[in-house]
Amino acid sequence: MVNTSIITIGDELLIGQVIDTNSAWMAQQLNKSGIRVNRRVAVGDVWDEIWNALDEESKHADIILITGGLGPTADDITKPLLCKYFGGKLTVNELALQNVTMLFEKIFKRPLTERNIKQAEVPDVCSVIQNKRGTAPGMIFEKNGKIFISMPGVPHEMKGMMESDVIPLLSSRFEVPYITHRTLMTFGIGESMIADRIQDFEESLPTHIKLAYLPNYGMVRLRLTASGKDKQAIDQEVDNLFATLQELVSDHIVTNRDEKMEEVVAKLLTQQQKTLSTAESCTGGFIAHLITSIPGSSAFYKGSIVSYSNEIKKELLDVMDQTLEEKGAVSEEVVIQMVKGSLKQLKTDYAVAVSGIMGPDGGTPEKPVGTVWMAAGNNREIITQKLHFRFERQLNIQLTAVNALNLLRKFIVENNKAG
Amino acid sequence: MVNTSIITIGDELLIGQVIDTNSAWMAQQLNKSGIRVNRRVAVGDVWDEIWNALDEESKHADIILITGGLGPTADDITKPLLCKYFGGKLTVNELALQNVTMLFEKIFKRPLTERNIKQAEVPDVCSVIQNKRGTAPGMIFEKNGKIFISMPGVPHEMKGMMESDVIPLLSSRFEVPYITHRTLMTFGIGESMIADRIQDFEESLPTHIKLAYLPNYGMVRLRLTASGKDKQAIDQEVDNLFATLQELVSDHIVTNRDEKMEEVVAKLLTQQQKTLSTAESCTGGFIAHLITSIPGSSAFYKGSIVSYSNEIKKELLDVMDQTLEEKGAVSEEVVIQMVKGSLKQLKTDYAVAVSGIMGPDGGTPEKPVGTVWMAAGNNREIITQKLHFRFERQLNIQLTAVNALNLLRKFIVENNKAG
Numbered sequence: 001m002v003n004t005s006i007i008t009i010g011d012e013l014l015i016g017q018v019i020d021t022n023s024a025w026m027a028q029q030l031n032k033s034g035i036r037v038n039r040r041v042a043v044g045d046v047w048d049e050i051w052n053a054l055d056e057e058s059k060h061a062d063i064i065l066i067t068g069g070l071g072p073t074a075d076d077i078t079k080p081l082l083c084k085y086f087g088g089k090l091t092v093n094e095l096a097l098q099n100v101t102m103l104f105e106k107i108f109k110r111p112l113t114e115r116n117i118k119q120a121e122v123p124d125v126c127s128v129i130q131n132k133r134g135t136a137p138g139m140i141f142e143k144n145g146k147i148f149i150s151m152p153g154v155p156h157e158m159k160g161m162m163e164s165d166v167i168p169l170l171s172s173r174f175e176v177p178y179i180t181h182r183t184l185m186t187f188g189i190g191e192s193m194i195a196d197r198i199q200d201f202e203e204s205l206p207t208h209i210k211l212a213y214l215p216n217y218g219m220v221r222l223r224l225t226a227s228g229k230d231k232q233a234i235d236q237e238v239d240n241l242f243a244t245l246q247e248l249v250s251d252h253i254v255t256n257r258d259e260k261m262e263e264v265v266a267k268l269l270t271q272q273q274k275t276l277s278t279a280e281s282c283t284g285g286f287i288a289h290l291i292t293s294i295p296g297s298s299a300f301y302k303g304s305i306v307s308y309s310n311e312i313k314k315e316l317l318d319v320m321d322q323t324l325e326e327k328g329a330v331s332e333e334v335v336i337q338m339v340k341g342s343l344k345q346l347k348t349d350y351a352v353a354v355s356g357i358m359g360p361d362g363g364t365p366e367k368p369v370g371t372v373w374m375a376a377g378n379n380r381e382i383i384t385q386k387l388h389f390r391f392e393r394q395l396n397i398q399l400t401a402v403n404a405l406n407l408l409r410k411f412i413v414e415n416n417k418a419g
Numbered sequence: 420m421v422n423t424s425i426i427t428i429g430d431e432l433l434i435g436q437v438i439d440t441n442s443a444w445m446a447q448q449l450n451k452s453g454i455r456v457n458r459r460v461a462v463g464d465v466w467d468e469i470w471n472a473l474d475e476e477s478k479h480a481d482i483i484l485i486t487g488g489l490g491p492t493a494d495d496i497t498k499p500l501l502c503k504y505f506g507g508k509l510t511v512n513e514l515a516l517q518n519v520t521m522l523f524e525k526i527f528k529r530p531l532t533e534r535n536i537k538q539a540e541v542p543d544v545c546s547v548i549q550n551k552r553g554t555a556p557g558m559i560f561e562k563n564g565k566i567f568i569s570m571p572g573v574p575h576e577m578k579g580m581m582e583s584d585v586i587p588l589l590s591s592r593f594e595v596p597y598i599t600h601r602t603l604m605t606f607g608i609g610e611s612m613i614a615d616r617i618q619d620f621e622e623s624l625p626t627h628i629k630l631a632y633l634p635n636y637g638m639v640r641l642r643l644t645a646s647g648k649d650k651q652a653i654d655q656e657v658d659n660l661f662a663t664l665q666e667l668v669s670d671h672i673v674t675n676r677d678e679k680m681e682e683v684v685a686k687l688l689t690q691q692q693k694t695l696s697t698a699e700s701c702t703g704g705f706i707a708h709l710i711t712s713i714p715g716s717s718a719f720y721k722g723s724i725v726s727y728s729n730e731i732k733k734e735l736l737d738v739m740d741q742t743l744e745e746k747g748a749v750s751e752e753v754v755i756q757m758v759k760g761s762l763k764q765l766k767t768d769y770a771v772a773v774s775g776i777m778g779p780d781g782g783t784p785e786k787p788v789g790t791v792w793m794a795a796g797n798n799r800e801i802i803t804q805k806l807h808f809r810f811e812r813q814l815n816i817q818l819t820a821v822n823a824l825n826l827l828r829k830f831i832v833e834n835n836k837a838g
Contacts, residue, residue, distance in 0.1 A: 016448075017633065045631070074614070113612075223431075225434070303735075
């Protein structure tokens with residue numbers, strides 16, 4: 001079994017100024033290629049700590065992937081450190097220099113400085129990965145049978161190098177087992193209730209197949225991970241087990257793929273060739289954003305009226321003044337009228353609407369922070385739901401959006417059965 | 420100097436299914452309290468690897484914070500492992516049991532199972548942190564003068580424990596230095612150009628003050644970090660240096676605080692008591708989402724028309740049919756009409772509009788993927804900008820949004836000067 005460690009370098013990771021999305025992406029890609037990531041370590045721009053991390057991770061792993069610390073400024077000490085660690089000397093790489101020169105002439109349209117030229121220098125003991133998306137080249141070192149690969153921390157540049165060079169190199173170099181995952185998502189059932197229900201199934205799993213629970217506020221994803229040599233046999237075995245697992249939680253399954261709620265909704269609408277619009281108050285465009293994150297969503301999604309004020313609700317969504325006064329903006333009646341207004345104004349087959357109080361302010365004794373009304377429907381029928389979240393603003397917004405999409409999903413599925 | 424390591428546990432972190440936002444948040448809070456985080460390590464739900472991580476991190480650090488692996492299911496092995504590691508015996512904690520019982524009776528409204536009762540068990544060699552937001556209690560262990568604190572991986576629950584128990588405990592226990600940061604954000608100047616410009620400044624910094632560059636696609640944040648014993652002296656010193664730094668890059672500064680572009684815009688609008696609306700095509704509600712992420716944004720933000728189809732642009736934003744036909748949806752003329760439509764329909768002082776091609780499909784030779792037109796203005800004047808991004812869909816959407824907000828920011832600042 002080949003083991004891999006990822007080292008990310010940068011003070012910003014240790015003071016929490018930046019969230020490390022790089023290593024999640026890298027782990028995903030490596031896993032798909034059968035390369036298991038065992039450890040991820042983040043250290044600051046501190047010479048001794050980077051040096052120690054290289055020493056330690058090479059004890060744990062055969063492959064050590066390093067990102068960050070390759071910029072042109074004084075706090076980026078990774079390149080000289082690697083040069084010393086592997087006993088080399090910094091020399092200009094001609095191809096890297098051509099690349100830097102081209103970028104500054106053609107793309108940045110700024111004069112090339114001494115500092116930029118230095119970016120084309122690499123230790124003479126490494127193989128170079130050319131950076132097609134930026135100035136800092138990647139570097140491959142070997143020591144005591146271990147491979148060390150250093151890449152820039154800029155996500156876009158790192159991703160380019162992983163795809164074009166790193167994954168192909170590692171896949172050809174190591175004999176990797178076949179690893180495969182099957183994931184399903186449930187909604188509206190707790191982690192421990194699922195665990196009780198599938199206890200016998202879980203206990204009967206062979207050792208090379210693992211079950212994981214990924215709970216996320218009302219949604220629980222269940223993931224089977226299988227590994228072995230014989231791809232066909234492993235796929236067959238895990239498919240059979242996955243079918244059993246699906247039966248055990250069938251009444252709560254949203255999807256039997258590793259996909260997001262908005263992708264499930266997008267598929268339904270695409271299959272049915274129906275259109276959707278949204279009318280958002282408290283989510284402030286977040287539902288629209290989730291949907292339009294999906295490539296090709298313009299085929300079914302027409303748009304949203306983000307009505308962050310009562311005037312917009314009245315003028316653009318035809319919500320009645322009287323309803324707002326008598327029931328308040330956060331009420332079943334208002335979200336029903338918002339769905340109707342959205343269907344009419346944006347001329348779509350389906351619409352979904354939300355109105356709530358996301359906090360930290362705006363709550364009242366009758367309608368405390370976290371109270372949300374949502375509605376979904378078409379020209380014939382509208383269903384509603386009231387929920388109450390007890391979290392901070394961002395999480396309340398996210399949960400409202402995903403619950404509204406789930407309400408819409410249920411409506412579309414039921415409506416299709418009925419039709 | 421007190422050193423801290425964060426260990427996060429969970430296979431989902433190593434196959435990239437989940438992005439680790441917990442440790443960034445923890446690092447932020449610890450830094451504010453003067454506690455430096457040296458290392459962050461992620462390991463899977465694997466007995467030996469968790470055990471090794473405890474051994475190793477206790478060599479590096481005085482404080483070891485652990486999250487994850489405390490759920491009620493079989494893949495959550497952290498609690499029995501900690502029990503063995505510290506030589507204890509699992510026993511029911513009465514307060515934790517009361518909490519679990521209350522949660523199931525009052526909040527979840529589900530029967531309490533054997534599995535849930537087990538969540539109230541803790542090793543008899545730890546101090547317990549009660550979980551006010553969930554079922555799994557936190558645990559504090561001590562060994563060889565090092566403190567180990569285990570918390571659930573659910574962000575909301577971990578945050579509650581950090582605030583109520585962990586930070587107060589650590590602050591009272593260790594004599595921590597004062598650490599302070601000053602951050603400014605620039606726009607439209609590259610990292611190496613800044614570095615050349617401030618080279619003398621950077622080289623003259625005393626050793627207890629560090630400068631970091633945080634580049635992020637056209638925006639570069641510069642951060643000064645100072646530490647020492649004497650709070651007042653340190654603050655004075657770093658404030659003086661920060662003033663010099665601001666002068667050196669004054670023509671490119673967006674803000675001299677660690678705040679986001681949308682927060683800068685929100686402050687300007689609040690100060691001026693002006694209102695804003697948005698008309699979004701390619702960003703699909705993301706600009707609205709950024710703005711409404713800010714608590715209290717309803718004071719200045721009225722809403723958005725997300726016009727993901729040409730019909731919506733025509734019907735709700737009064738974009739002319741002829742313009743769409745002759746110039747196309749991604750054109751200067753269309754975004755100008757979108758701003759006018761937004762100002763009129765949503766009755767606001769300012770409006771910002773975007774239209775572009777985010778990819779992966781939809782590009783043409785004349786308007787390749789990444790082409791974006793944006794406009795910002797009021798009833799007297801509208802300014803426009805054309806940009807071209809070369810990234811993947813998500814990043815193109817984010818960059819379009821932040822650039823549109825920057826265009827709006829510049830317009831508001833200039834307009835205020837003129838007015």
